Amino acid sequence: MKRLQHGLTALMLLVSANLMAADFKFGYVNTERIYREAAPAQAIQKKLxxxxADRRNELKKMEARARDLEAQLGRANLPAADRKKAEREMAGLDRDYRAKAREFSEDFNQRRNEEFAAVQERANRLLRQIAEKEQYDLILQDAVYVNPKYDLTPKVLKELEK
Incomplete structure:
Protein backbone atom coordinates (compact mmCIF):
# COMPACT_ATOMS: atom_id res chain seq x y z
CA MET A 1 0.00 0.00 0.00
CA LYS A 2 2.84 2.41 0.85
CA ARG A 3 4.48 1.70 -2.50
CA LEU A 4 1.27 2.69 -4.25
CA GLN A 5 1.05 5.93 -2.23
CA HIS A 6 4.67 6.83 -2.99
CA GLY A 7 4.15 6.01 -6.66
CA LEU A 8 1.01 8.16 -6.86
CA THR A 9 2.72 11.01 -5.03
CA ALA A 10 5.66 10.89 -7.42
CA LEU A 11 3.30 10.79 -10.41
CA MET A 12 1.33 13.79 -9.08
CA LEU A 13 4.55 15.77 -8.54
CA LEU A 14 5.74 14.95 -12.04
CA VAL A 15 2.41 15.97 -13.61
CA SER A 16 2.21 19.21 -11.60
CA ALA A 17 5.83 20.09 -12.45
CA ASN A 18 5.11 19.61 -16.16
CA LEU A 19 1.98 21.77 -15.94
CA MET A 20 3.89 24.54 -14.15
CA ALA A 21 6.79 24.36 -16.59
CA ALA A 22 4.48 25.03 -19.51
CA ASP A 23 3.75 28.56 -18.20
CA PHE A 24 7.13 29.21 -16.67
CA LYS A 25 9.56 31.36 -18.65
CA PHE A 26 13.12 31.91 -17.54
CA GLY A 27 16.35 33.34 -18.88
CA TYR A 28 19.99 33.71 -18.01
CA VAL A 29 22.56 36.50 -18.28
CA ASN A 30 26.33 36.07 -18.11
CA THR A 31 27.56 38.88 -15.85
CA GLU A 32 31.23 38.29 -16.63
CA ARG A 33 30.52 38.61 -20.33
CA ILE A 34 28.70 41.90 -19.67
CA TYR A 35 31.76 43.16 -17.76
CA ARG A 36 34.04 42.10 -20.62
CA GLU A 37 32.08 43.06 -23.73
CA ALA A 38 29.71 45.92 -22.91
CA ALA A 39 30.81 49.30 -24.24
CA PRO A 40 30.40 51.03 -20.85
CA ALA A 41 32.52 48.29 -19.20
CA GLN A 42 35.26 48.65 -21.80
CA ALA A 43 35.25 52.43 -21.29
CA ILE A 44 35.64 51.86 -17.54
CA GLN A 45 38.60 49.53 -18.13
CA LYS A 46 40.34 52.17 -20.25
CA LYS A 47 39.58 54.88 -17.70
CA LEU A 48 41.03 52.77 -14.88
CA ALA A 53 49.12 53.98 -15.22
CA ASP A 54 51.60 56.07 -13.21
CA ARG A 55 51.44 53.77 -10.21
CA ARG A 56 51.71 50.67 -12.40
CA ASN A 57 54.78 52.16 -14.12
CA GLU A 58 56.34 52.94 -10.75
CA LEU A 59 55.93 49.29 -9.74
CA LYS A 60 57.50 48.17 -13.04
CA LYS A 61 60.49 50.44 -12.39
CA MET A 62 60.88 48.92 -8.94
CA GLU A 63 60.77 45.43 -10.49
CA ALA A 64 63.47 46.41 -12.99
CA ARG A 65 65.67 47.82 -10.21
CA ALA A 66 65.22 44.60 -8.22
CA ARG A 67 66.34 42.56 -11.26
CA ASP A 68 69.41 44.79 -11.62
CA LEU A 69 70.29 44.36 -7.95
CA GLU A 70 69.76 40.62 -8.19
CA ALA A 71 72.14 40.44 -11.14
CA GLN A 72 74.65 42.57 -9.27
CA LEU A 73 74.43 40.28 -6.23
CA GLY A 74 74.88 37.26 -8.47
CA ARG A 75 78.35 38.35 -9.46
CA ALA A 76 81.09 36.51 -7.59
CA ASN A 77 83.65 39.32 -7.72
CA LEU A 78 81.48 41.93 -5.93
CA PRO A 79 83.36 43.57 -3.01
CA ALA A 80 81.89 42.89 0.46
CA ALA A 81 80.97 46.55 1.08
CA ASP A 82 79.12 46.79 -2.25
CA ARG A 83 77.41 43.46 -1.61
CA LYS A 84 76.19 44.64 1.80
CA LYS A 85 74.93 47.92 0.32
CA ALA A 86 73.10 46.08 -2.51
CA GLU A 87 71.55 43.61 -0.04
CA ARG A 88 70.24 46.48 2.12
CA GLU A 89 68.87 48.25 -0.93
CA MET A 90 67.26 44.99 -2.13
CA ALA A 91 65.61 44.41 1.26
CA GLY A 92 64.25 47.97 1.36
CA LEU A 93 63.10 47.78 -2.23
CA ASP A 94 61.35 44.47 -1.57
CA ARG A 95 59.56 45.91 1.46
CA ASP A 96 58.51 49.06 -0.43
CA TYR A 97 57.43 47.08 -3.47
CA ARG A 98 55.21 44.75 -1.43
CA ALA A 99 53.56 47.66 0.36
CA LYS A 100 52.99 49.65 -2.83
CA ALA A 101 51.75 46.60 -4.74
CA ARG A 102 49.27 45.76 -1.99
CA GLU A 103 48.06 49.37 -1.83
CA PHE A 104 47.82 49.52 -5.63
CA SER A 105 45.81 46.33 -5.75
CA GLU A 106 43.41 47.46 -3.01
CA ASP A 107 42.90 50.90 -4.57
CA PHE A 108 42.43 49.46 -8.07
CA ASN A 109 39.90 46.88 -6.88
CA GLN A 110 37.98 49.47 -4.90
CA ARG A 111 37.80 51.84 -7.88
CA ARG A 112 36.90 48.98 -10.21
CA ASN A 113 34.07 47.90 -7.92
CA GLU A 114 32.79 51.47 -7.65
CA GLU A 115 32.79 51.94 -11.42
CA PHE A 116 31.32 48.54 -12.26
CA ALA A 117 28.52 48.98 -9.71
CA ALA A 118 26.94 51.50 -12.11
CA VAL A 119 27.20 49.03 -15.02
CA GLN A 120 25.69 46.29 -12.86
CA GLU A 121 22.85 48.56 -11.79
CA ARG A 122 22.10 49.57 -15.37
CA ALA A 123 22.24 45.95 -16.57
CA ASN A 124 19.88 44.89 -13.78
CA ARG A 125 17.47 47.69 -14.68
CA LEU A 126 17.55 46.55 -18.33
CA LEU A 127 16.98 42.95 -17.26
CA ARG A 128 13.91 43.98 -15.24
CA GLN A 129 12.58 45.85 -18.28
CA ILE A 130 13.15 42.82 -20.51
CA ALA A 131 11.54 40.56 -17.90
CA GLU A 132 8.44 42.75 -17.68
CA LYS A 133 8.17 43.32 -21.42
CA GLU A 134 8.67 39.68 -22.40
CA GLN A 135 6.97 38.25 -19.28
CA TYR A 136 9.86 36.29 -17.77
CA ASP A 137 9.23 34.58 -14.46
CA LEU A 138 12.89 34.15 -13.52
CA ILE A 139 16.24 35.47 -14.77
CA LEU A 140 19.42 33.96 -13.37
CA GLN A 141 22.82 35.66 -13.34
CA ASP A 142 25.13 32.88 -12.20
CA ALA A 143 24.89 29.23 -13.13
CA VAL A 144 27.21 26.36 -13.89
CA TYR A 145 25.54 25.61 -17.21
CA VAL A 146 22.61 27.08 -19.10
CA ASN A 147 21.32 26.10 -22.51
CA PRO A 148 22.19 28.95 -24.94
CA LYS A 149 18.54 29.31 -25.97
CA TYR A 150 17.88 30.87 -22.52
CA ASP A 151 20.83 33.29 -22.69
CA LEU A 152 19.69 36.91 -22.59
CA THR A 153 23.23 38.31 -22.53
CA PRO A 154 23.22 39.40 -26.21
CA LYS A 155 19.99 41.37 -25.62
CA VAL A 156 21.46 43.10 -22.59
CA LEU A 157 24.70 43.89 -24.45
CA LYS A 158 22.70 45.36 -27.31
CA GLU A 159 20.68 47.54 -24.92
CA LEU A 160 23.82 48.67 -23.08
CA GLU A 161 25.26 49.88 -26.41
CA LYS A 162 22.45 52.43 -26.70
Whole structure:
Protein backbone atom coordinates (compact mmCIF):
# COMPACT_ATOMS: atom_id res chain seq x y z
CA MET A 1 0.00 0.00 0.00
CA LYS A 2 2.84 2.41 0.85
CA ARG A 3 4.48 1.70 -2.50
CA LEU A 4 1.27 2.69 -4.25
CA GLN A 5 1.05 5.93 -2.23
CA HIS A 6 4.67 6.83 -2.99
CA GLY A 7 4.15 6.01 -6.66
CA LEU A 8 1.01 8.16 -6.86
CA THR A 9 2.72 11.01 -5.03
CA ALA A 10 5.66 10.89 -7.42
CA LEU A 11 3.30 10.79 -10.41
CA MET A 12 1.33 13.79 -9.08
CA LEU A 13 4.55 15.77 -8.54
CA LEU A 14 5.74 14.95 -12.04
CA VAL A 15 2.41 15.97 -13.61
CA SER A 16 2.21 19.21 -11.60
CA ALA A 17 5.83 20.09 -12.45
CA ASN A 18 5.11 19.61 -16.16
CA LEU A 19 1.98 21.77 -15.94
CA MET A 20 3.89 24.54 -14.15
CA ALA A 21 6.79 24.36 -16.59
CA ALA A 22 4.48 25.03 -19.51
CA ASP A 23 3.75 28.56 -18.20
CA PHE A 24 7.13 29.21 -16.67
CA LYS A 25 9.56 31.36 -18.65
CA PHE A 26 13.12 31.91 -17.54
CA GLY A 27 16.35 33.34 -18.88
CA TYR A 28 19.99 33.71 -18.01
CA VAL A 29 22.56 36.50 -18.28
CA ASN A 30 26.33 36.07 -18.11
CA THR A 31 27.56 38.88 -15.85
CA GLU A 32 31.23 38.29 -16.63
CA ARG A 33 30.52 38.61 -20.33
CA ILE A 34 28.70 41.90 -19.67
CA TYR A 35 31.76 43.16 -17.76
CA ARG A 36 34.04 42.10 -20.62
CA GLU A 37 32.08 43.06 -23.73
CA ALA A 38 29.71 45.92 -22.91
CA ALA A 39 30.81 49.30 -24.24
CA PRO A 40 30.40 51.03 -20.85
CA ALA A 41 32.52 48.29 -19.20
CA GLN A 42 35.26 48.65 -21.80
CA ALA A 43 35.25 52.43 -21.29
CA ILE A 44 35.64 51.86 -17.54
CA GLN A 45 38.60 49.53 -18.13
CA LYS A 46 40.34 52.17 -20.25
CA LYS A 47 39.58 54.88 -17.70
CA LEU A 48 41.03 52.77 -14.88
CA UNK A 49 44.12 51.93 -16.94
CA UNK A 50 44.76 55.65 -17.48
CA UNK A 51 44.03 56.48 -13.85
CA UNK A 52 46.44 53.86 -12.49
CA ALA A 53 49.12 53.98 -15.22
CA ASP A 54 51.60 56.07 -13.21
CA ARG A 55 51.44 53.77 -10.21
CA ARG A 56 51.71 50.67 -12.40
CA ASN A 57 54.78 52.16 -14.12
CA GLU A 58 56.34 52.94 -10.75
CA LEU A 59 55.93 49.29 -9.74
CA LYS A 60 57.50 48.17 -13.04
CA LYS A 61 60.49 50.44 -12.39
CA MET A 62 60.88 48.92 -8.94
CA GLU A 63 60.77 45.43 -10.49
CA ALA A 64 63.47 46.41 -12.99
CA ARG A 65 65.67 47.82 -10.21
CA ALA A 66 65.22 44.60 -8.22
CA ARG A 67 66.34 42.56 -11.26
CA ASP A 68 69.41 44.79 -11.62
CA LEU A 69 70.29 44.36 -7.95
CA GLU A 70 69.76 40.62 -8.19
CA ALA A 71 72.14 40.44 -11.14
CA GLN A 72 74.65 42.57 -9.27
CA LEU A 73 74.43 40.28 -6.23
CA GLY A 74 74.88 37.26 -8.47
CA ARG A 75 78.35 38.35 -9.46
CA ALA A 76 81.09 36.51 -7.59
CA ASN A 77 83.65 39.32 -7.72
CA LEU A 78 81.48 41.93 -5.93
CA PRO A 79 83.36 43.57 -3.01
CA ALA A 80 81.89 42.89 0.46
CA ALA A 81 80.97 46.55 1.08
CA ASP A 82 79.12 46.79 -2.25
CA ARG A 83 77.41 43.46 -1.61
CA LYS A 84 76.19 44.64 1.80
CA LYS A 85 74.93 47.92 0.32
CA ALA A 86 73.10 46.08 -2.51
CA GLU A 87 71.55 43.61 -0.04
CA ARG A 88 70.24 46.48 2.12
CA GLU A 89 68.87 48.25 -0.93
CA MET A 90 67.26 44.99 -2.13
CA ALA A 91 65.61 44.41 1.26
CA GLY A 92 64.25 47.97 1.36
CA LEU A 93 63.10 47.78 -2.23
CA ASP A 94 61.35 44.47 -1.57
CA ARG A 95 59.56 45.91 1.46
CA ASP A 96 58.51 49.06 -0.43
CA TYR A 97 57.43 47.08 -3.47
CA ARG A 98 55.21 44.75 -1.43
CA ALA A 99 53.56 47.66 0.36
CA LYS A 100 52.99 49.65 -2.83
CA ALA A 101 51.75 46.60 -4.74
CA ARG A 102 49.27 45.76 -1.99
CA GLU A 103 48.06 49.37 -1.83
CA PHE A 104 47.82 49.52 -5.63
CA SER A 105 45.81 46.33 -5.75
CA GLU A 106 43.41 47.46 -3.01
CA ASP A 107 42.90 50.90 -4.57
CA PHE A 108 42.43 49.46 -8.07
CA ASN A 109 39.90 46.88 -6.88
CA GLN A 110 37.98 49.47 -4.90
CA ARG A 111 37.80 51.84 -7.88
CA ARG A 112 36.90 48.98 -10.21
CA ASN A 113 34.07 47.90 -7.92
CA GLU A 114 32.79 51.47 -7.65
CA GLU A 115 32.79 51.94 -11.42
CA PHE A 116 31.32 48.54 -12.26
CA ALA A 117 28.52 48.98 -9.71
CA ALA A 118 26.94 51.50 -12.11
CA VAL A 119 27.20 49.03 -15.02
CA GLN A 120 25.69 46.29 -12.86
CA GLU A 121 22.85 48.56 -11.79
CA ARG A 122 22.10 49.57 -15.37
CA ALA A 123 22.24 45.95 -16.57
CA ASN A 124 19.88 44.89 -13.78
CA ARG A 125 17.47 47.69 -14.68
CA LEU A 126 17.55 46.55 -18.33
CA LEU A 127 16.98 42.95 -17.26
CA ARG A 128 13.91 43.98 -15.24
CA GLN A 129 12.58 45.85 -18.28
CA ILE A 130 13.15 42.82 -20.51
CA ALA A 131 11.54 40.56 -17.90
CA GLU A 132 8.44 42.75 -17.68
CA LYS A 133 8.17 43.32 -21.42
CA GLU A 134 8.67 39.68 -22.40
CA GLN A 135 6.97 38.25 -19.28
CA TYR A 136 9.86 36.29 -17.77
CA ASP A 137 9.23 34.58 -14.46
CA LEU A 138 12.89 34.15 -13.52
CA ILE A 139 16.24 35.47 -14.77
CA LEU A 140 19.42 33.96 -13.37
CA GLN A 141 22.82 35.66 -13.34
CA ASP A 142 25.13 32.88 -12.20
CA ALA A 143 24.89 29.23 -13.13
CA VAL A 144 27.21 26.36 -13.89
CA TYR A 145 25.54 25.61 -17.21
CA VAL A 146 22.61 27.08 -19.10
CA ASN A 147 21.32 26.10 -22.51
CA PRO A 148 22.19 28.95 -24.94
CA LYS A 149 18.54 29.31 -25.97
CA TYR A 150 17.88 30.87 -22.52
CA ASP A 151 20.83 33.29 -22.69
CA LEU A 152 19.69 36.91 -22.59
CA THR A 153 23.23 38.31 -22.53
CA PRO A 154 23.22 39.40 -26.21
CA LYS A 155 19.99 41.37 -25.62
CA VAL A 156 21.46 43.10 -22.59
CA LEU A 157 24.70 43.89 -24.45
CA LYS A 158 22.70 45.36 -27.31
CA GLU A 159 20.68 47.54 -24.92
CA LEU A 160 23.82 48.67 -23.08
CA GLU A 161 25.26 49.88 -26.41
CA LYS A 162 22.45 52.43 -26.70
Missing amino acids: EREF
